[in-house]
Amino acid sequence: MDRLKPVLLPGRPWPLGATWDGYGVNFAVFSAHAQAMALCLFDEAGTLETSRLMLPAHTNDVWHGYLIGAAPGLIYGLRAHGLWRPDRGHRFNHHKLLLDPYAREVVGDFQWCDEHFGADRQHPLHMDTHDNAALALKARVVHDSFDWEGDQPPCVPLQDTVLYELHVKGFSRLNSQVPEALRGSYAGLAQPASVAHLQRLGVTSVSLLPVHQALDEERLAGMGLTNYWGYNTLAFFAASPRLACGQDGLTPRDEFRAMVKTLHAQSIEVLLDVVFNHSAESDGTGPTLSFRGLDNASYYRHPPESPAAFENHSGCGNTLDIRQPRVLQLVMDSLRYWVSEMHVDGFRFDLAPVLGRGDHGFEPGGAFFTAVAQDPVLSQVKMIAEPWDIGPGGYQVGAFPRGWLEWNDHFRDVMRGFWLQDDDAARSRGDFALRLCASSDLYQRRNRAPAVSVNYVVSHDGFTLRDLVSYNERHNEANGEDNRDGHGHNLSNNCGIEGETDDPLVGDLRGRLQRALLATTLLAQGTPMLCAGDELGHSQRGNNNPYCQDNEITWMDWDKADGDLIDFTAWVLSLRRQLLPFGNHWYSGLTDTLGLHDLSWLHSSGQALQGEAWNGNSERVLGCLIGQPGRARAPLLLLVNPDAEEHDFMLPAGVWQAVLDTAHPRGLTRWHGQGEAPLLLSAHSLMLLVAAGTTLTF
Known part of the structure; x- marks a missing residue:
């Protein structure tokens, strides 16, 4: 030219x-x-x-x-x-x-x-x-011609899906098994050592924290910090160059594509955390970088009575206006681009109620959800909602349309309370059972499948699993906000000592609690989500909001990895994969033609739990007899003891074999025995039993 x-x-x-x-x-x-x-x-x-x-x-x-x-x-x-x-x-x-x-x-x-x-x-x-x-x-201006070499999406069925939430940089930045030049990048995630770890665990789908190109807020830049998590998007079609190493001269988007291709070859899906609720331009005092200068009145929501102001349902100063057709088109075009051109397998939507906000609040039948449902590309991939924002009526857990998965914070809080708290109100067996079985109160009555409940006790946002059992208070001083940021109510338990300690009794208790929480999450009905690093025992030094910490606080410390905990996590996921304790259908508690209940709940005496026993304060030991497991033909028995004392549990009739005991550092057990006899349940533990003779791959 x-x-x-x-x-x-x-x-x-x-x-x-x-x-x-x-x-x-x-x-x-x-x-x-x-x-x-x-x-x-x-x-x-x-x-x-x-x-x-x-x-x-x-x-x-x-x-x-x-x-x-x-x-x-x-x-x-x-x-x-x-x-x-x-x-x-x-x-x-x-x-x-x-x-x-x-x-x-x-x-x-x-x-x-x-x-x-x-x-x-x-x-x-x-x-x-x-x-x-x-x-x-x-x-x-770009024109790509990437050679996908026949790449195909793994298309993992929902009932088999195990999510693994990770940050591209933090995952491999300190892994000595990854070539130094590739660490902390898309290429680093695609390296054999990274893929081998994912395969060892048995996760099916990595859920990546934002990879869209984002900006550091001016306040953070002034303090020498960065927006490490990336929830401050500027360019919804551009792969972040911060997460690329430029291997073989590849552009960030081609390095990303090569990563996806590698993971797909090992049947691992790639999901993206996307932020369509706000942009990096902040409120009315923010910069003019793109949307604000092109058409502020169209791209952002403004109070009708005050057009100069910005509706702030995101907490970040502005809210994108999905009611506007061209803004909706931007979102849809971006999503289709990442599926069609970058081959991703789904999305997790940050503050997803924003996408459903019409003129009168959240609308499950709104334009965005309707557009996705009829779209021949997007209707075929996984869609996961973070089902809350900070606007009026912003808490919408359970209210998303059919086909959508949701982060279930009810599961998170109940399981934390059950295993970690002494408060009677936080340790109800009834609440535990309800959340263990996919929160039927939230999803069944809306004719949604159990798998839509994304079960987790830890995500990127909050304490790590290790810190959840090591700190009672947040320690966010490094964030520069005088420790005011982050959640103040964490339902955590430091086991008697705040922070790290060499006390063997405290260490043993922390290990037991981590394993109990992991097993509960990974075996429960619904779709489990594991936060990267929890299987290693990773600590963020008590920081429960490290969004601005691009350093050893957030990077996974592979040299200090807890090998037993990795083996434990892999074994629990192997059991889930082989047995699928709960199917992707709702249980009724009724009997079949042979008189066997599809699901029944037992007291430690072996009797059915009834009435006040569900909420009694004397003990909280609970048995779940699964008469119709998801895959196994024979019944399964799940036993839980959150108490600090051992308890005998009278087993149902039959010959039983234990395949998991969280009291053991790797979950191993050789116990087998006859039913209608007591089994000693260790304190703070969970056991899974199968009918004797069940064949498993170890």
Whole structure:
């Protein structure tokens, strides 16, 4: 292309973004309220603006033009012309270069400075007229041709799915078995040592913390910290370069693709945590980087009575307005891109009620959910909701449409209370049984399958499993907020000593509690989720909100890994895979034609639990006799003892063989015996028994 005489034709209003067709590039960008839109071209360094061309056509709120001779590699940005009327929700400022929301690759290293703000920071009602082009992030035109070599999605059935939530960098950053240059990257996650660990555990699906390109908040940058977790998205189509090592000269998106291809070859799914509830532009005092400058009134939700303000259902200053068709299209296009072009297998949606917020609160039948349900691509992948936001009516656990999975915080809190607390109200056998069996009160009455309940006791957000049994109080001083951030109510138990200790009795108790919580989570009915590092005994030193800690606090410490705990976790998951204690169907408690209950609950005396015994305070030992397991033909017996004392449990008739005892560091046991006789249950333990003669692979 002759850069001195660029030729811009009307082009097409679709697809949005920059699209190369072999002869030139079509540019299309949405703005319902802009009065004109400029395309700005830059030199190869991305610092010098070489041309500024007005997009010549405007169709259905899309500005578009076709640049003859343009090719992949071209660096560009946008300038939107329009009203500067913050009081009406309009914040157009043509002095600010804007990033294309559909950018596949972002150019530049963002540094906070006043030039990035559309408003004068000293006089917020006035437009800032400093040009930020040299400093702004730009988009690069790309045209990919990745060789997938016949890659196919694993398509793991829901009832077999085991989620493993991890941070791409934190997972391999300290793993000496991964080549140093690849550690902490997409390539590092694809290395044989990383894949071998996932296979050893038996997880089926990795759920990655955000990989969309994100920004560090100005406050964090000022303290020398970063937004390590990445929940501050700027570019919903761009793979974060921070998580790439550039192996073999690959771009971040191709390194990501190579990782997916490697994991798929081992039948491991890849799910992404996505953040479509807000953007990195923050509230009305935030920068003008992309959406705000292109069409603030359309991209964000504003109170009808105060268009200058921002609805803040995310807690991050702004809320994307999915009610707007083109904003909904952005979300749908991004999701389809990551499935179709990047081959991911599903998504976990951060603060998902935002996506269902209409004019009158959360709507399970809203436009976004309807669009997903009918979409031939997205309706075939896993969709997982974090079912709460901080807006009015934002707690929506159990209310999402059929086909959606949900993080179940009822399971988290009940299981923590049952195993870790002394408070009678927190240790109800009735609550335990209800959550163990997929929270039927939340999902069965809505005709949703048990597998939609994502069961977890630990996620990235909060204490690690090790810290859950080591700290009563949060220790977030390193975050720079005077220890005010993070959850204050953790239902944790430090076992008598705050923090690390060499006391063998405390260490033994902490081990027992970790194993009991792991086994409960991994064997329960529903879809289990394991947080990476919990199987290693990873500690974050009591920090329960380490979103800004890109260091040894969050990186998995492989050198200090608890080998017994890894073996234990792998054995429990092997038992789940072989036996599937609970099927993906609701139990009634009724008997079949042979007089066998599909599910029954037992007192330690062997008698059926009834009435007040469910909530009695004398003991909390509980037996679950599963007459119709998910895979095994013979009944299974799950026994739990959260008390600090041993208890005898009178076994049902039959010949039983124990296959799991969480009192053992690796869960091993050789116990077998006749029914209608007592079995001694260790304190703080769970046991799984099968009918004698059941064949298992060890």
